[in-house]
Amino acid sequence: MRSVNRAAFARLLLAATFVAGVSTAHAQAAAPWRAVGDSVARDSSRAAAVGDSSRAPAVSDSSRGPAARDSSSAPAVSGAIPAPAARDSSRAPADSSFDSYMRGLSDSTDTWFGAMATPVDTAGLDSALAAGLALPPGKQQRRADQRRVRLDFTPAPGYNRADGAQLGVGASLTRPLPGRLSGRAMYTTGTKDVIGDGGWDGSFRLGQSRSRLALRAQAGRWTDVADRDSYDPVVTTMAAIVFGGDLHQYLRRDGWRASARWERDRVWASVAWRDQLESALPFTTEWALFGSQELDTNFTAAYGRVHELGITGEVPVPGTRFRVQAGHWTSAPAWGSAFDYNRTLVAVGGDVSFGRHFAFVPQASYGRLHGEVLPQNPFFFGGAPNVRQLDRNEWSGSGRAFGRADLMLVDDLHELLRLPLPAWMPLHLSGFLASGAVWGRDPVTNQALPTRRDWPSSSEWLSETGLTLAWRIGIPEPTSSMRFEYTEPLGATGRTARYTVVYQQPLHLLRMR
Amino acid sequence: MPPPALSRPLRPHPLRAATALVTLSACLLWAPPARSQGPSLAVEDTMTTEVPEVLVRAPRVTLDEILDRVAKGEARRDSMLRDQSFTATLRIMRNTAGKGTPELLGESVHKVYKKKPGLIRTVTLRVYEKYPEKDGDGMAEADFSPGMGERIVNFALQPENRRNYKFAIEDRKLLGDHLIYTLRFEPRSALQVSEPSGRLWVDTREFVIVRQEIEFRQSPLPLFLKSIKHMVVERTRSGDFWVLSRMLVRMELTIPMPRIGKTFDFGIAFSDYTINTALPDSLFEITDRPTNASRARVRSGSR
Numbered sequence: 001m002r003s004v005n006r007a008a009f010a011r012l013l014l015a016a017t018f019v020a021g022v023s024t025a026h027a028q029a030a031a032p033w034r035a036v037g038d039s040v041a042r043d044s045s046r047a048a049a050v051g052d053s054s055r056a057p058a059v060s061d062s063s064r065g066p067a068a069r070d071s072s073s074a075p076a077v078s079g080a081i082p083a084p085a086a087r088d089s090s091r092a093p094a095d096s097s098f099d100s101y102m103r104g105l106s107d108s109t110d111t112w113f114g115a116m117a118t119p120v121d122t123a124g125l126d127s128a129l130a131a132g133l134a135l136p137p138g139k140q141q142r143r144a145d146q147r148r149v150r151l152d153f154t155p156a157p158g159y160n161r162a163d164g165a166q167l168g169v170g171a172s173l174t175r176p177l178p179g180r181l182s183g184r185a186m187y188t189t190g191t192k193d194v195i196g197d198g199g200w201d202g203s204f205r206l207g208q209s210r211s212r213l214a215l216r217a218q219a220g221r222w223t224d225v226a227d228r229d230s231y232d233p234v235v236t237t238m239a240a241i242v243f244g245g246d247l248h249q250y251l252r253r254d255g256w257r258a259s260a261r262w263e264r265d266r267v268w269a270s271v272a273w274r275d276q277l278e279s280a281l282p283f284t285t286e287w288a289l290f291g292s293q294e295l296d297t298n299f300t301a302a303y304g305r306v307h308e309l310g311i312t313g314e315v316p317v318p319g320t321r322f323r324v325q326a327g328h329w330t331s332a333p334a335w336g337s338a339f340d341y342n343r344t345l346v347a348v349g350g351d352v353s354f355g356r357h358f359a360f361v362p363q364a365s366y367g368r369l370h371g372e373v374l375p376q377n378p379f380f381f382g383g384a385p386n387v388r389q390l391d392r393n394e395w396s397g398s399g400r401a402f403g404r405a406d407l408m409l410v411d412d413l414h415e416l417l418r419l420p421l422p423a424w425m426p427l428h429l430s431g432f433l434a435s436g437a438v439w440g441r442d443p444v445t446n447q448a449l450p451t452r453r454d455w456p457s458s459s460e461w462l463s464e465t466g467l468t469l470a471w472r473i474g475i476p477e478p479t480s481s482m483r484f485e486y487t488e489p490l491g492a493t494g495r496t497a498r499y500t501v502v503y504q505q506p507l508h509l510l511r512m513r
Numbered sequence: 514m515p516p517p518a519l520s521r522p523l524r525p526h527p528l529r530a531a532t533a534l535v536t537l538s539a540c541l542l543w544a545p546p547a548r549s550q551g552p553s554l555a556v557e558d559t560m561t562t563e564v565p566e567v568l569v570r571a572p573r574v575t576l577d578e579i580l581d582r583v584a585k586g587e588a589r590r591d592s593m594l595r596d597q598s599f600t601a602t603l604r605i606m607r608n609t610a611g612k613g614t615p616e617l618l619g620e621s622v623h624k625v626y627k628k629k630p631g632l633i634r635t636v637t638l639r640v641y642e643k644y645p646e647k648d649g650d651g652m653a654e655a656d657f658s659p660g661m662g663e664r665i666v667n668f669a670l671q672p673e674n675r676r677n678y679k680f681a682i683e684d685r686k687l688l689g690d691h692l693i694y695t696l697r698f699e700p701r702s703a704l705q706v707s708e709p710s711g712r713l714w715v716d717t718r719e720f721v722i723v724r725q726e727i728e729f730r731q732s733p734l735p736l737f738l739k740s741i742k743h744m745v746v747e748r749t750r751s752g753d754f755w756v757l758s759r760m761l762v763r764m765e766l767t768i769p770m771p772r773i774g775k776t777f778d779f780g781i782a783f784s785d786y787t788i789n790t791a792l793p794d795s796l797f798e799i800t801d802r803p804t805n806a807s808r809a810r811v812r813s814g815s816r
Contacts, residue, residue: 096689097691098688098690101688102723102724105714105747109745109747109761112745113743113745113761113763115609116604116606116609116761116763116780120620120784124638124639125622125639128638129638132636133796137634137795137796137797210673265672265673319676321677351702351703353701353703355703356703357703361704408704412731423735423740424736424737424767425735426731426732472735473735473736474707474733474735475734478706478708479707506704
């Protein structure tokens with residue numbers, strides 16, 4: 001008895017399996033296209049096998065022939081797969097079910113959005129169209145454009161310990177000219193000077209392709225920072241005003257500069273030329289809202305007219321989410337320049353996702369300066385751009401290597417831990433490991449010196465690890481965050497742990513634009 | 514009577530399967546006595562029959578191939594469009610969720626004519642603003658481009674974006690001759706929490722995107738924008754072409770803004786399409802604007 005029952009049980013299982021197979025065959029016959037690995041299709045077929053007719057493929061029930069309905073054996077049901085003609089003859093009009101399905105989705109959208117989804121009142125639109133078309137082509141648009149032909153004025157404030165306060169105004173003219181004319185002028189309270197610039201910029205599509213060309217030309221008098229690799233004017237100015245935490249070095253540049261940038265998708269390249277007289281700026285202003293400026297000096301920039309060609313670009317690493325940026329700036333006496341140097345910087349970075357919750361963000365950069373080492377062209381080291389255990393720009397050298405890897409929990413801690421925080425304060429947690437070195441450096445003054453070495457010695461590396469609590473603010477990029485970091489030096493550096501606050505993006509080494 | 518649609522698949526469930534197995538085993542082991550109702554069949558009675566062979570023609574393609582075909586279909590659609598005209602309605606409403614009554618903040622209606630290459634004419638038919646700006650630039654100011662590519666529908670499948678998203682089949686429905694795949698897409702990078710993700714409805718008969726729902730895992734601008742609660746992009750058929758029918762989005766701000774409030778909806782509806790009707794050049798003005806997409810610029814508040 002027991003063996004008989006087992007045999008019957010086995011037959012039932014086989015039958016059930018077979019019915020499932022039949023349903024799959026139906027689905028295959030019915031579907032015009034089906035993705036390989038379409039698990040949904042297989043699941044639906046199983047649904048049919050257990051007798052849930054509402055889940056069965058649309059054509060299987062209504063068009064199955066009598067043989068199929070009556071038969072319970074494998075060949076019979078297989079043979080019951082209807083020929084296309086038979087299916088078509090027994091089916092409702094081809095598009096009716098599709099249309100009703102789409103209409104159903106649309107109706108659900110109407111319900112969700114309510115009054116927003118109501119149709120427009122068309123009363124009077126025909127007569128308005130007739131009146132609009134009676135006007136010559138473009139007249140209506142031109143009238144709108146003519147309203148926009150005006151100067152837009154914006155304040156142009158600034159503050160640093162060299163210039164003091166920069167009080168000025170900027171103006172731009174956007175139409176009807178192609179591109180944009182803009183300029184600004186600022187009076188500096190410390191040096192009692194007027195600085196500013198004027199220029200034109202425009203961006204144009206190249207034919208019908210996805211490529212764009214952006215052009216820019218400017219002339220004027222600028223106050224620039226020596227660290228050309230990492231400078232955020234807004235954050236730096238705020239730090240200078242609030243607590244005097246501006247550790248940049250400033251110099252004057254007079255002349256003109258121009259650039260052309262080509263971009264397509266994720267690739268871009270830029271060529272720039274500048275003809276500028278570079279000179280030193282004094283330290284003039286120590287005021288800060290709370291206390292005074294941390295630095296009571298400003299460095300002495302080398303004086304001379306520089307003619308510099310810069311070539312920069314970015315390409316993605318195929319098959320990954322990594323990008324490589326490279327830049328090369330060269331100045332030579334043959335071009336009439338007072339300085340002779342070649343400066344190269346390469347950076348790579350990207351992210352690797354571990355599920356939906358963790359992102360691994362490694363990045364690295366390498367910079368090398370050949371030729372004259374000027375106070376205004378070395379690689380600065382320390383602070384927010386690289387190692388946290390040094391102050392910002394504490395060291396400089398003619399070579400710099402740095403790498404950092406963050407493991408980030410991308411979920412908002414506010415939601416994850418149900419913290420009673422406002423919605424505008426999403427918090428993210430991450431840990432990091434970083435290591436970097438600068439070489440071609442005077443060990444006493446920590447200032448840059450010429451060197452023939454292209455790689456640091458092992459004793460020149462500084463390593464650290466730490467934790468970051470990031471408040472994602474989303475300006476100017478969605479990933480821009482205020483990062484509160486705890487950093488612990490690794491190795492026998494004699495340095496102590498630090499708490500730092502920086503405002504930056506996760507991939508902050510890819511800064512070339 | 515249309516055939517029933519394929520609905521949500523029954524997912525295997527261990528508990529359900531175990532229950533069924535136990536029940537089935539119990540029935541078999543119990544072996545009830547033969548019932549008197551109905552005919553009795555011999556155990557040895559095995560019925561055999563023959564049926565004609567049927568060749569099942571159901572090409573199997575990978576999801577990547579489907580995505581390729583959709584991308585090519587979208588490009589082909591764009592290439593086949595020579596000119597088009599439509600009526601566009603831009604609308605902004607506030608108080609669309611929570612307390613308060615929905616209120617229309619601005620609405621503008623435009624007739625737009627486009628012709629390749631790069632010709633466009635926009636005739637404004639109506640403008641309503643609850644709080645008109647003095648300089649004449651309203652909240653629902655429209656700025657259409659000559660392009661007909663509808664990138665808002667197919668941005669995830671654009672060559673430059675495709676690698677940034679991962680796709681998965683979420684559902685499929687067989688509706689007459691149409692097989693509709695619902696494809697889930699989301700950024701490959703977990704780091705890009707504010708990039709859009711969502712669902713695409715693809716009709717594999719023409720390999721065209723017929724609908725899209727977009728969501729954002731986290732706000733792209735958390736300081737001001739609390740969330741983008743719902744975003745829908747729909748297409749409709751106009752002659753031989755699928756065209757953008759409407760785009761609706763609901764947004765919630767972190768802090769209530771003057772005139773806007775805390776929640777507002779923005780929508781663009783497109784209707785009255787005519788396509789490839791040989792619009793005369795004399796209808797247009799020349800423009801040098803980019804031709805890659807239709808876009809509408811909406812400015813909120815004053816300058």
